[in-house]
Each structure stands twice: as structure tokens, then as C-alpha cells.
Amino acid sequence: MIRLLSFVFALFVSSYASSTTLLILGDSLSAGYQMPIAQAWPSLLPEELAKQNKTVDVVNASISGDTTGNGLSRLPSLLQEHQPSYVLIELGANDGLRGFPPNNVEKNLSAMIAQAKASGATPILMQIRVPPNYGNRYSDAFFDIYPTVAQKDGVSLIPFFLEQVIIKPEWMMSDGLHPKPEAQPFIAEYVAGHLVKHL
Structure with missing residues (x-):
């Protein structure tokens, strides 16, 4: 009996230790802006990843309005609390909108990537763009941040999902910045398709 209990305990510990947790650190684009959180794409992501034989627990730590500075200040406590295997950084849009x-x-x-690596997690960066009305010089310089950081810090870079959504006006809210609930299943599938290559 003791031997059986020991085996079951060891199996439980092994299963728990091997579980994969993805922490999503983002802004309103990932936080479910003006919709129930259950409809937001991060909530739909585990099902999409499961279709590709990846079992992943997703922790959505996104907050509307967050900048990269906000994310940097919040990340240490999130890493300690959730001990994720991966950290997807979807931040920068609010930095860009504020110039x-x-x-x-x-x-x-780079500081967030360093924090994630120091915790034992694998950071993944999402490309972010700002609207073209900010001028080509700023828009191009902002866009270039992400491949530069990815190459310099040795992390994977996945495409910005909004570029595939904004071309469908029926999927965008009246502010022209945020996807509607109807767009969230597509976003989850799109992100999963790119994310699965790096998990």
C-alpha cells in the first residue's frame, strides 16, 4: 500500500512538474477590452493549442492601458507567482500611441526578456506596430524595435495579429484600435499557429 501511494505521489509530482504554463503579458489587445474575459483570445488559446497537440495552461496577465514600463514593473511578481515555462510579451502599443x-x-x-530568462522561462516577443498617421519616420523606427530586440536578445518573434484583423472593418470596434469579440476566435487560431513553433 505504501509503495502504491509512493508511486501515485511520484506520478502526480512528475505530471505537475512537466505542465507547461504560458504567461501572457499584454495590454488591452490581450485583456479582452470591453468584453467578458472568457471571450478574449488568450482564454481561447489553450483549445487552439490542444488542436496541435500542445497542452498549455494560459495565464492572462494583460491589463488595458499598460505600457512596456508597466509590464516591466509587474513582471517580477508574476514570474514568482506563476512560475511560467514561457512568457509572451505583447506590449508597446500604448508606448507608441503616446509617442x-x-x-x-x-x-x-530587453529588461523584461532578461527577467523572464533569469526566472527560467522562455520569453517570446510579439511584433507591434503603431498607426501610420504617426509618420513614417516614427512608425518605421518603432517597428524596427522588435526584430532588433529579438535578434539582440536571442528570442523568438511572432507577427502582430492586429494586422490580419484590421483589414476587416466588421471585426474592429468603432475606435479603430480594438478587435471585437467576433475577431477573438480568429486571433486565438492565428497566435496558436505561430506560437506552437516555439513551444
Whole structure:
């Protein structure tokens, strides 16, 4: 009996230790802006990943309005609490909308990547764009932050899902910035398709 209990306990510990947790650190694009959180794409992501034989627990730590600076200050406690295997960083849109200097955004992203790596997690970066009305010079400089950081810090870079959504006006809210609930299943499938290559 004792031997059986020991075996069951060892099996439980092994299963728990091998579980994969993905922490999503994002802004309103991932936080379920103006919709129930259950409809937001991160909530739909585990099912999409399961279709590709990946069992992943998703922790959505996204907060509307967050900048890369906010994410940097919040990440240490999130890493300690959830001990994720992976951290998907979807931040920078609010920095861009506020016209923050690209070099500050770059420093914050690199610092978050370093924090994630130090915790034992694998960071993954999502490309972010700002609207073209900010001018080509700023928009291009902002866009270039992400491949530069990914190459410099040795992390995977996945595409910005909004570029595939914004071309369908019926999927966008009246503010022209946030996807509607109807777009969330597509986003979950799109992100899963790119994310699965790096898990």
C-alpha cells in the first residue's frame, strides 16, 4: 500500500512538474477590452493549442492601458507567482500611441526578456506596430524595435495579429484600435499557429 501511494505521489509530482504554463503579458489587445474575459483570445488559446497537440495552461496577465514600463514593473511578481515555462510579451502599443522614444521601449523589452530568462522561462516577443498617421519616420523606427530586440536578445518573434484583423472593418470596434469579440476566435487560431513553433 505504501509503495502504491509512493508511486501515485511520484506520478502526480512528475505530471505537475512537466505542465507547461504560458504567461501572457499584454495590454488591452490581450485583456479582452470591453468584453467578458472568457471571450478574449488568450482564454481561447489553450483549445487552439490542444488542436496541435500542445497542452498549455494560459495565464492572462494583460491589463488595458499598460505600457512596456508597466509590464516591466509587474513582471517580477508574476514570474514568482506563476512560475511560467514561457512568457509572451505583447506590449508597446500604448508606448507608441503616446509617442514614447523607441530607445526607451527597446530597453524595457530587453529588461523584461532578461527577467523572464533569469526566472527560467522562455520569453517570446510579439511584433507591434503603431498607426501610420504617426509618420513614417516614427512608425518605421518603432517597428524596427522588435526584430532588433529579438535578434539582440536571442528570442523568438511572432507577427502582430492586429494586422490580419484590421483589414476587416466588421471585426474592429468603432475606435479603430480594438478587435471585437467576433475577431477573438480568429486571433486565438492565428497566435496558436505561430506560437506552437516555439513551444
